[in-house]
Amino acid sequence: METQQSIIKTPRRVDPAFSKEVKKRFGGETLTLCYQCGTCASSCPVAKITDRFNPRKLIKLTQLGARKEIISGEALWLCCSCYNCVERCPQGVEIADLIFTLRNIALEEGYIPTIYSEFIKALSKNGRLVEISRFMMKTREKYGLPELKPAGLDAIKRILESTTFDKVAEKVVEE
Ligand code: SF4
Ligand code: SF4
Incomplete structure (x- = not known):
């Protein structure tokens, strides 16, 4: 089981509607x-x-409504979408999909890590x-690669x- 079952402090700023908003979105239903x-x-x-x-x-x-803390933070971008958690959750929580939902909200509000x-x-x-x-071209040539x-x-x-990702890309490229 989890080794550090630390207590979660109530966030300083909460948005009571956040949990409802996430639950309504595709992927957030099981929150x-x-x-x-x-x-x-x-x-994990x-x-x-x-x-x-x-x-x-x-x-x-997310349940507590720590909207700003979550969408502006780095944590939600660290999940590698392996779905181990989903396989084992006794409650059927779609954790990985939930994280995608949170990422979508973050993206819509302009929060995206520099690497992405x-x-x-x-x-x-x-x-x-x-x-x-x-360098890449020369190395390929050296190894006889096309x-x-x-x-x-x-x-x-x-x-x-077709995925509407062009809208996100436009915002980022304009920056
Ligand atoms: S999918 Fe679940 S187990 Fe895998 S990295 Fe994300 S949170 Fe961790
Ligand atoms: S119920 Fe599922 S999502 Fe919640 S802590 Fe347990 S494994 Fe994680």
Whole structure:
């Protein structure tokens, strides 16, 4: 079980409507089923290596309405979406989906970690998350690998549009 079942202090600023808002959204429906057993935290590979992330605490803070603290914080971006917690939760809480819901709210309100905004910029501009560097080209040549062609931006654009991710990308690229 979770090794550090620490007490969660009531957040200083709470938004009582936050929990209802999350519950209404796709992925957030199971929020109030959580009874804080800690099985998710003890199954989580991220929580094992850092105390900056704990799914049980994230859920409790969401239930309490710590809106600002959650959406402007880094914790919700540390989940690696492995779904271990979902497999083991005795209450059927869709923890990973809940975290995606929180990320969507954060994105809509303009909170995004720099690393992701850089990825979005690179994807929109080059069709790749990582630009093809001269070093990369030379190394591929050395190992007899074929030359990397620039990605098809039209296809990327269509995917971004069909997922409405282009709206997020526009905001980030404008910054
Ligand atoms: S395992 Fe499920 S019920 Fe237990 S703390 Fe995590 S989300 Fe809540
Ligand atoms: S899905 Fe996220 S919260 Fe759940 S165990 Fe994996 S990393 Fe932890």
